[in-house]
Amino acid sequence: MLKLDISKEEVLRKSIEWWNPGKTRQWHEDGIDFVMGKREGYYIYDMNGKRLMDLHLNGGTFNLGHRNPEIILALKEALEEFDIGNHHFPSIGRAQLAEALARSTPKSVRFSIFGCGGSEAIDAAIKCARYATKRKKVISIQNGYHGHSGLAVSLGHIRYSGPFLSEGEPGMFIQVPFNDIEAMESALKNEDVACVVIETVPATYGFPMPREGYLKKVKELCEKYGSLYVADEVQTGLMRSGKMWGIEHYDVEPDILVTAKGLGGGIYPITATVVSERAGGWMNEDGFAHISTFGGAELGCFVAKKVLEISQRPEVVKNVEYVSRYLRIGLEQIKERYSDYFVGIRQLGVIMGLEFREKDAAKDVMRALYKNGVWAIYSMLDTKVLQFKPGLLLDKAYCDDLLERCEKSIKEAAQKI
Numbered sequence: 001m002l003k004l005d006i007s008k009e010e011v012l013r014k015s016i017e018w019w020n021p022g023k024t025r026q027w028h029e030d031g032i033d034f035v036m037g038k039r040e041g042y043y044i045y046d047m048n049g050k051r052l053m054d055l056h057l058n059g060g061t062f063n064l065g066h067r068n069p070e071i072i073l074a075l076k077e078a079l080e081e082f083d084i085g086n087h088h089f090p091s092i093g094r095a096q097l098a099e100a101l102a103r104s105t106p107k108s109v110r111f112s113i114f115g116c117g118g119s120e121a122i123d124a125a126i127k128c129a130r131y132a133t134k135r136k137k138v139i140s141i142q143n144g145y146h147g148h149s150g151l152a153v154s155l156g157h158i159r160y161s162g163p164f165l166s167e168g169e170p171g172m173f174i175q176v177p178f179n180d181i182e183a184m185e186s187a188l189k190n191e192d193v194a195c196v197v198i199e200t201v202p203a204t205y206g207f208p209m210p211r212e213g214y215l216k217k218v219k220e221l222c223e224k225y226g227s228l229y230v231a232d233e234v235q236t237g238l239m240r241s242g243k244m245w246g247i248e249h250y251d252v253e254p255d256i257l258v259t260a261k262g263l264g265g266g267i268y269p270i271t272a273t274v275v276s277e278r279a280g281g282w283m284n285e286d287g288f289a290h291i292s293t294f295g296g297a298e299l300g301c302f303v304a305k306k307v308l309e310i311s312q313r314p315e316v317v318k319n320v321e322y323v324s325r326y327l328r329i330g331l332e333q334i335k336e337r338y339s340d341y342f343v344g345i346r347q348l349g350v351i352m353g354l355e356f357r358e359k360d361a362a363k364d365v366m367r368a369l370y371k372n373g374v375w376a377i378y379s380m381l382d383t384k385v386l387q388f389k390p391g392l393l394l395d396k397a398y399c400d401d402l403l404e405r406c407e408k409s410i411k412e413a414a415q416k417i
Helices: 008-019 021-029 069-079 092-104 118-133 158-164 181-188 214-225 246-250 298-311 314-337 361-371 396-415
Strands: 036-040 043-046 051-054 111-115 137-141 173-176 193-199 228-232 256-259 271-275 342-348 351-356 382-388
Touching: 008 021, 051 396, 069 298, 092 111, 092 271, 092 298, 111 118, 118 193, 118 228, 118 256, 118 271, 137 181, 173 181, 181 193, 181 214, 193 214, 214 228, 214 246, 314 342, 314 351, 314 396, 351 361, 361 382, 361 396
Parallel strands: 137 173, 137 193, 193 228, 228 256
Antiparallel strands: 036 043, 043 051, 111 271, 256 271, 342 351, 351 382
């Protein structure tokens, strides 16, 4: 049984001794002395009681808030009849969730392959693309991030692949600049690339927005040169953009769509790689070719089905539009008052990045926000950009409180220059 009457100091000591010493120490050096205790709605609490407004949401994992009662109820009801199930057999939960995903995603994709984490889901996408095209090369974006597992880590920045010698075979994993269509065509034109994997808005890179027509042109080039288009919607999907999937804003129907994080409602880990009939053709040849023991655990399927249902409610869609607009207006006003320091807002719905003038400025803003009761993290690959990720269900009172704390924090950080 887990010991709950433990002190914060003991948790930190055990984390350094037995868990992850580097990460634990780094947060301390960054001025973030936090161990999560209570959590509810869009608030998280330190073990010693400090309350934070959660503007990170663990990358969108808590789109619908912490411990959302409807999602908890869905899990409790499922527990009356089910457990994780057996991954070899058809199941009620997987069949129903796969159908719900097919009806919620672009018409270009059909079959769902379930996993436990986004990295696993990206790995499955690459495997399916290689199966369909009989090619091995994969293109991704410079300074991108798609997870830490065997294939996924090779797509991202060397910060993540380098320590584990996972850059991949030379020439096998190709990275091109974001928004550079000439570089993309140059990489594709030899007709030897299985797929292009792109986060619709690259989060870890600091939320640069796709230029007009860029993603649509990438899809056209994929079709021209026989490659598949993989939309990484781990952080941009599930209504965060104001549409169910961020890719819908760009008139692109992907060959493969990956969803994770928020799909589990912050309650049960589950992911899905939704593939076209061509990319999923291996399932008709040998359905045992890809296996994940815990992928599509039956309890998680009922949770994810509830997440899809809540996320598509008309009142939720309307609320995302309201929150996106209301916070943008407030942030623009703050930016006008601190224009020498706060220089830009990158936004697609509630997917937001706040841009500051100097490198590492977002770290200073993060520290000030933390002191003033808000948790938002800087972009790991662009430290002048703060990841700003409001939830789907915020109300006006929360937004007003948030904007007030943001202005106070930005003012304090700017005065340190």
